[in-house]
Amino acid sequence: MTKVTRKKREIQQREEKILSVAQSLILSEGYHGLNMDRIAESLEYSKGTIYNHFPNKEEIILALGIRTMESRIELFRRGSEFPGLSRERLQGIGVASEIFARLYPHHFFLEQMIRISSIWEKASERRRQQFQSCEMQCMASVAKIVSAGVAENNLKLPEGFTPQDLVYGLWSLVSGAYSLAASNPNLAQLGINEPYSRVRLLANHLLDGFQWRPLSTDYDYSIVAEKVLHTQFLPELSRLEQLQFPLSR
Amino acid sequence: MTKVTRKKREIQQREEKILSVAQSLILSEGYHGLNMDRIAESLEYSKGTIYNHFPNKEEIILALGIRTMESRIELFRRGSEFPGLSRERLQGIGVASEIFARLYPHHFFLEQMIRISSIWEKASERRRQQFQSCEMQCMASVAKIVSAGVAENNLKLPEGFTPQDLVYGLWSLVSGAYSLAASNPNLAQLGINEPYSRVRLLANHLLDGFQWRPLSTDYDYSIVAEKVLHTQFLPELSRLEQLQFPLSR
DNA sequence: GTCAATTATTGACGTTTCGTCAAATCTGTC
DNA sequence: GACAGATTTGACGAAACGTCAATAATTGAC
Known part of the structure; x- marks a missing residue:
């Protein structure tokens, strides 16, 4: 049913990007250096979009x-x-x-x-x-x-x-x-x-x-x-x- | 020089109280359960007073x-x-x-x-x-x-x-x-x-x-x-x- | 006992960050 | 190109941190 369209792939890839940005943030600046606004800013998406992927900060860390x-x-x-x-x-x-x-x-x-x-x-x-x-x-x-x-x-x-x-x-x-x-x-x-x-x-x-x-x-x-x-x-x-x-x- | 007055002792004892409240907060509700407002409220002092003892939350945990x-x-x-x-x-x-x-x-x-x-x-x-x-x-x-x-x-x-x-x-x-x-x-x-x-x-x-x-x-x-x-x-x-x-x- | 100086306390305020949601925009289909 | 549904946006409210000018309490000299 769920066709794999260009958009879907794009979303999938974004998840990877979020994790990768999150990882570099957390590694360079520790737990408090990781924040949702910065992830959003760094990826040039709005915060809401990030929250579409992960319901909260903790899930990102666990992921x-x-x-x-x-x-x-x-x-x-x-x-x-x-x-x-x-x-x-x-x-x-x-x-x-x-x-x-x-x-x-x-x-x-x-x-x-x-x-x-x-x-x-x-x-x-x-x-x-x-x-x-x-x-x-x-x-x-x-x-x-x-x-x-x-x-x-x-x-x-x-x-x-x-x-x-x-x-x-x-x-x-x-x-x-x-x-x-x-x-x-x-x-x-x-x-x-x-x-x-x-x-x-x-x-x-x-x-x-x-x-x-x-x-x-x-x-x-x-x-x-x-x-x-x-x-x-x-x-x-x-x-x-x-x-x-x-x-x- | 610094005389040990009643007041001084009182302040000293408060430090103990702060730590003890902080400990029970952190144990029962984890890292995020510990917050300065709650410590202050629980001890019936204002936040500023707590900050006179410890310059930040982290110092309390380290203490x-x-x-x-x-x-x-x-x-x-x-x-x-x-x-x-x-x-x-x-x-x-x-x-x-x-x-x-x-x-x-x-x-x-x-x-x-x-x-x-x-x-x-x-x-x-x-x-x-x-x-x-x-x-x-x-x-x-x-x-x-x-x-x-x-x-x-x-x-x-x-x-x-x-x-x-x-x-x-x-x-x-x-x-x-x-x-x-x-x-x-x-x-x-x-x-x-x-x-x-x-x-x-x-x-x-x-x-x-x-x-x-x-x-x-x-x-x-x-x-x-x-x-x-x-x-x-x-x-x-x-x-x-x-x-x-x-x-x- | 009074009073000025010192010390301690207060809580309103500015800031940051989280997480939400109604409105705006985009996408695919007919 | 019109429409439904999916996606994105960013302004917003809430919670917590930490500050600081104003206020209150304490002290010690007289």
């Missing part, structure tokens, strides 16, 4: 978060398709996670904002569910590999410890670390110089603590990471190199 | 964060005074951290807010430094114990890994986990039922991964935690029991 979340799911999917032992496959997700954090460092900023600034309450149910579903998909892909590790007999979880609990640990470690890195400009001042690559090492030590075999003391996972990078993430390589992506470090 | 941060430092100090091996003392901080998170669960909410909502930029240099100094004191107390572990020969850090890096890991894990728990009401839905006590277990596994002796597989740290609780945190015990604080679980 931005969903946009990067979708890229994250895709990266996680590709990472988890790396063939091998469970812990090697988890390495695949680790690399995906690191690539994600480097390509979209602002995401962690957005995510915190979404959780905090009453955005959640004001946004529509539909978008909220979309966001949560993204998050759950990511966590599920990790949980699946943890369960595989148990099934493979390479990982024994402690009494009363579920795969979800381990996912909680990994997730907390990674998101905590990236959030700190994203919002604390003076980590270096505290003696933390390469936050991104450190996270991978820390996560591996956590896995060692659970005796997930092969242990990182017996097996060089940085080689696995390198392999993951070249088999699963070729398309991203050049973009990453511009950012000086050092997996070996 | 709230500093207030809990100071309690945190105090808890950390007491925890780290627990006598014993380095890893036992770190357990002391772990317990302190867990007590803190249970007594002031809103702190992690505040902290994220401070990092995100342009609060940082708008607040005064003085308060910003105060906040950072609190944070650094906490991290330093952890770093000190890590270094002690190395000196004690119970911990060997990997090549190129500094004590600060391990602090970064612990800090990220703990703050990530508590932030998630504070802002994600449906962790249980994801299969994570006791976020607080899980964190301690996860952190201990991370330390095991670094081979910090004695390992938690050889030594029951929940007994240590119990002892810490009774020797270092007696005053808090009754308050915690009302919250059903299960260290053994």
